[in-house]
Structure formats: structure tokens, C-alpha cells
Amino acid sequence: MSERIATMIGKEEIAKRVQELGAQISNDYKDGSLVLVCVLKGSFVFAADLARAIDSNLRVDFLGVRSYGEGTDSSGVVQITQDLSRPIAGEDVLIVEDIVDTGLTIAHLMDLFRTRGPRSVRVCALLTKPARAKVQVKIDYLGFTIEDRFVVGYGLDFAEKYRNLPFIGVVERS
Secondary structure: OEEEEEEEEOOOHHHHHHHHHHHHHHHHHHOOOEEEEEEEEOOOHHHHOOOHOOOOEEEEEEEEOOOOOOOOOOOOOOEEEEEEOOOOOEEEEEEEEEEEEOOOOHOOOOHHHHHOOEEEEEEEEEOOOHHOOOOOOOOOOOEEOOOOEEEEOEEEEEEEEEOOOEEEEEEEEO
16 A cells, blocks of 8 residues: 655645734734743644744743544543643743644643643644534634644654655545
8 A cells, every 4th residue: 555645735825824823923912922832743843933933022832742642533632741841820822733623632731721820821723623623622823724634744743754744735545
């Protein structure tokens, strides 16, 4: 069986949307500072590009989360594999996620972060799949809404492969 990756969202379209999101976030946080929380591993590419597109005072932190393992379906259990390096009490926090599908991970992170006393917590997601939602979560800054397909590239993986692709694609098997 061979695999081919079909492009769903091209790198130019992604770059344009990331710039638009960066401008919107810059405007919303122009009078303060921001903690950009990159949810590892999937959002690291998106978070890096987004950080460069934001013209505001910010610091970046990382949070390791696992809910998929080696499969293509969420286990429904959110495991923190790496916590933040500094407290977020009194800070404006923007959680940067690669994809929101079931909503369980973001809902869990929002609840967790609220216990840590931030001034505000918002969500920025590159992708959302409304067809897979199990809980409704508010996405304050959204890149793209996609159909219910398993996607890879631009940080998203399948069994740790394909993260380095410069586009969002769908694995096609023949």
C-alpha cells in the first residue's frame, strides 16, 4: 500500500491567513502584553509563524498535551506531558492549537488555565472540524473550518510523520 498526500490548504493560503490572524491579535492586545501558549506538538509550526505575525509585546511558553497517541481518533483523555515554565496569574493568555475537533482538549485546557488566575484566556486555532465536536468551545481566532478528514502537515502528524509539510494535506492510500 502506498501513500500520497493531497493538498487541502496550500502554503500561500495558510501564510495569508496567519498574517490576518496576527494583525487581528496585534490590534486586540496593542495596549498590553500577551502569553502565547503553544500546545505541543502539533501547533509548533503555526505558533512560530503566528508569533512573528503579532506586533505586540509577547512571551511564548509551551504546553505538552497528548490525546491521540498513534491513532487517528482522540482517546478522549487529555494528558499533560509538559507544563508551562512560568505562572500565568494576572496575564492575558492565548492558547495556540493546531486543530479543534472534539473540543475536549481545549475545554480541558480552558478549565485548567482558569484555575491559575490569568487576566484572560482566549483560543487561537489553525483548524476546526465542527462535524466532530463533542463539546462546544469558543475559538476566538480561527484559521480555517474543514470537513471531517484526517489531516497532516504544517505541524500536524500521523504517527509522528508529515509535520514538516508546508501545507495541510490528506493522506490518500492506494
